[in-house]
Amino acid sequence: MADVKALLFLALVCCSALAVNIKSKGRLNSNEADAIAFLDQYNSEYGPILNQYVIASWNYETNLTDENAAAVGEAGAVAGAYYAEASATAATFDTTNFSEDTKRQLSYLDSVSLDDAESEELYNILSEMGSIYASYQACRSNPTTGVNECMYIEPELTELMAEVGNYDDHLWAWEAWHNGVGRQLRPLYLRYVELSNKQARLNGYADYGDQWRQKYETTEMETIVQDLYSQVEPLYKQLHAYIRRKLYNAYGADKINLRGPLPAHLLGDMWGRFWVNLNPIAIPYPEKPSTDPSPEMIRQNYTVERMFRTGNDFYTSMGLLPVPDTFWNLSMLEKPTDGREVACHATAWDFYDGKDFRIRMCARVVFEDFQTVHHELGHIQYFMQYAFQPLNYRDGANDGFHEAVGELMSMSFSTTKHLNTLGLLNVPDDPEVDMNFLLFQALNTISTLPFHLIQDTWRWSMFRGDIPDAELNDQYWAEKARVVGVAPPVGRDPASDLDITALFHVCNDYDMIRYFMRTFFQYQFNEVLCEAAGHVGPLYKCDFYNSTAAGDALAEMLRLGASKPWQDAMEAMTGQRDVLATPLLNYFEPLKVWLEAENAKNGEFIGWDLPATKEKAPVFLKDKLRGKLDVTSPKINKEAAKYLAPIFAEALQSLRKVRL
Template sequence: MDAFKGATVLMLFAFFTRYACCDEYFRMGVNTNSAEALQFLREYDREASGMCYRVTISQWKFVTNITEYNRRRMLEELALSSKFERLSWRKAAAYDASRLPDPQGRRQLMRVVQASRAALPDDKFTEIQQLITEMKEIYNTAKICPYGQKPYDPHIPKMLSNQDFMTNQYQLASNPYQHYQPHQENTEYPNYCDMQLDPEISRILAHSRIESELLYVWKSFREQTGPKLKNRFMRYVQLANQAAVATGFRDAGDQMRTAYDDPSFRTSAEEVYNQVAPLYKQLFTYVRRRLVQRYGEASVRGDGPIPAHLLGNMWAQNWKSIMDLVMPFPQAPNVDITAEMLRQGFTPLRMFQMAEEFYTSLGLKPVPPEFWRGSMLVRPPQRSVQCTASAWDFCNRIDYRIKQCTEVTMQDLISTHHEMAHIQYYLQYAEQPQLFRDGANPAFHEAVANAASLSVYNLQHLQRLGLYQNKTHDPYEVSMNFLMSMALEKVAYLPFAFMVDQWRWSVFEDGVENMNNRWWQMKLRYQGVIPPMPRTESDFDPGSKYHVISDQEYIKYFLATILEFQIFEHLCLASGHTGHLHECDIYRSRDAGRLLSEIMQPGASKPASEIIRTMTKGKTNKISPDSLVRYFRPLELWLRVQNRDEPLIGWSSNYHDVALFAPQRGSGSSNTARVGILAALICLTL
């Protein structure tokens, strides 16, 4: 390994020496030698693939065996990768891409230049990387005390036995909607202040129906993240903007949006959101009434916004955990095949084999042998690992892996198919240059993986697999329960996924003043959600969302959720499906597989608009929400009936709502009037 590392360093040194010499390379578009530019791209492809492999393997070793040694090795590789990125950017930025006769070469050069922050001076480039690393570490190590307990007392030694712990876990898995019981002040649990977001805090928010406990964990997690992150984030904003301006953009938000090849991207995204907002408001209105029934008008106003801690999720972005409160037909089942999987003796390996067979039944590629040898499909014993499910491309056209601590549950079966879809995407575009081994735009990878998962969720598909039989319940009631569950996951997510980057772009454009106030303004405007307690600028609630502080754009998740239904509908059309979209199963359809392959094979070598045009047979080249609306049409009709007596579809805000987060700079009538005007403006946008 050391010999290999030494050879790699020498190779990179030669590459850097040849292509990074003088200040002239900081000037954009000076070099018009197209032959030299193409030679650079050929050499970049080879070197970037090797660097990508080294970084990815070091990251894999760390997350599958978390030790200090593996962490140091990973940081070493990341540092070397940063140097490679900077020096590659300098060379690419020196060329006039418009003079290249090859459009693919132009596209590759622009991808090297546009997404990087390498235009910063060395010290500032290092600083922004360090800031992001520090913010991630603060976030990932945030811990809170259990509800109702004092800090750690070493005189409370009693722990649950392993058998009791496993029994509790099995009961939770078999009945996910049972009420989570808060810790009591007794000796049954040690009061360690070591509760992390995943799984303890998330589990409480999902399963507790005790409002004081929900408020406690919501507040405590934000106290352990936002205030510690705020100053670092403000400096990050400053540096990100400097990098963007030096690269030729107006600000860092403008630089982020360039990946979508759409000069009117913000307007296009807003138009898409406006088309799905009526469906969201119908869902919101129905859910609010059920929450009023559960918690009372003192907690949830009948025509107002919903307090954020009552929706089953730290950020109120996914409402699926409150399905027990809003199920349309409680006497009919909410489909969960976990018990049947256990009865049939499913194992994690069998789940992955089933996922592979799903894609090969479409005529797609089987995974290579390296996948089965290298993947981490279950939690390994006696070592610390990071369990978040993810698919990995090791950039060598051979090695692809999945990391997932799989358990035999329906949710993990869906996750397995989702991650296997990413692997299929890697396999389909494997022959593309390194710069094109990615989705057509940042939304495509998630959209394709979710589109395939929509078929696996499907009741017809589960019946074909022998995992679900409905012999006693009304099919309409079962279908409405299914669609409600999907809407709580997909439709409820849309306004949150849309507003995160609306807020981030506003910070890049307008500065860091009143960041927290603007965050809650947008949550109220788009989600109809308010904080459950007063917030000030010292709180920095956006810092409670990992993607904000880890420098990961978020609008792609909004577009991916829209696009997944658009892709799914066209796969269903290719398969010959007729009837309701939510009843479509593309399993074993070679025609659907061919279309899916056509979507994936180009990778990022073509603009997303071209791939969408091909997928839709020329009908459109834009991401459209029409398919999502059609998918949920039966549920929307049902919701309209349920909401027919509601005085307001959506929400109205008043002075008290806005006063929870509006900056209090004055006092008396002038301050009341200012907050009242803000409330009125927010109402006008609903």
């Protein structure tokens, strides 16, 4: 998703002049009227420049040619130069006595760029990493036909990884992708870390991870995410044990250890991020009607366009805004068949002119993509609702809010009630069918929580310099094993592999804590909108379709954009300011009870034995204690006490393993 903040690294040139008459020299300008005039000019001039950059980016990502890449660089240089000069002008104001709104708008411009050469280098690195990811093909001789075949990540490798049963195909695809992409990206990524850290420090942050966390306008982000996960971890471990048994049944004892972590290549996608494609082997009551409408979509001759029009109807039924007419002929909804190389990862685009909004996606007629359609339309709805705001406010209250809106609507769309309404399901009101549905939802939600958490907590440690370069990949998989209970299917080379980079979000400079936070936000929003819609009964049966009351409540929050701290936006919608785990736990409580009983019946080991490691000391200890304990105080605070006991027990266990 393109946004204003993504252009910070594009401040390549500072030589072109911004026609601003109010720029002070020497003494800071304390006249708020001058600042407001500057912001008005910035909004009117930068919007069209930004629009041209996004158009160039769109042209490149829907046709990956060197010519289009050069055009992105040229448009980025113009946008970066303007932004850099505007930032310099914003810094000339003394905002002490300004209104909160003027202060907030100026704060988004308060940034310092790297010098021209390093800015250009960072831009080129990001461009090259994105291109490697999008254009890489894994090639082999087909084991059945003997014909040489090459596969992109979308859709060929994605479809291969979604199929359950062929262990060797999955192993080949996983290794080919991670070796082919991760090893190319490693040296580029290490330099990206250096430059991103340097730019973050120029702007007063401790490192780039600190800059990411500060987007949430709190210094307690690391504590918040760990506290949230500690509440849902018991549910995840029950799901993990249940899935491990199902994989054991599918692949056999020689492939699955019933006390060990899960092999990363058998979880339904290239990264083990979403487990939803395991539903065919995981469904609790397979004799009951399926809650996956994919076969019925095929039978009814659904097309990709029909999927998007159905999604658009879901939003408009709530009184929300329809996509503009231009959406239908300017978006890329399916993979082109004209031979172009394109970036396929589903993304929603705001062109910053208040009228052009598009989705780029290589959609297929399957339910998983139908859900993604509703998710991406959630981003579009957010764009349209805050399009009247000044440029610096045209963003979500935080990145997690933006993701939560789409996922929330996708979840409501996916209820058996709504799919029955669409004629895509015909399932009775049956507790066993409900359990099938809840398990399906958990494979799309609960499975992602430790994955998203580790993607960023590990990167936060890396940005801080806590992990030596030679140990990066080993430490990454050690953390994956410890928290997620997942292990690589083959040995990894610490000198050449950096497997975390072989994911779209990582090599394209996205934090992933947005997806972790969005999960909690989405269930918190869900409870409120269900109440507004007048829903009675279990939360997992709630459907917002045709509820204008729910639409009004959602739109009120969306229109705020980034004009207020996220806590204010949360309060406007939910009546309280904190992010909570209880709405998610309430939603999945029936599943948790069922999983506990099922796992106990089968004698499952809850948790997993960690693989042997050469690690000298638990690197996570410092991270977990960071900010928990005031070592200058003779008294341990309650929060520290809550963490110290399990951490020291964990550390002692690790040290014992080292001695052995």
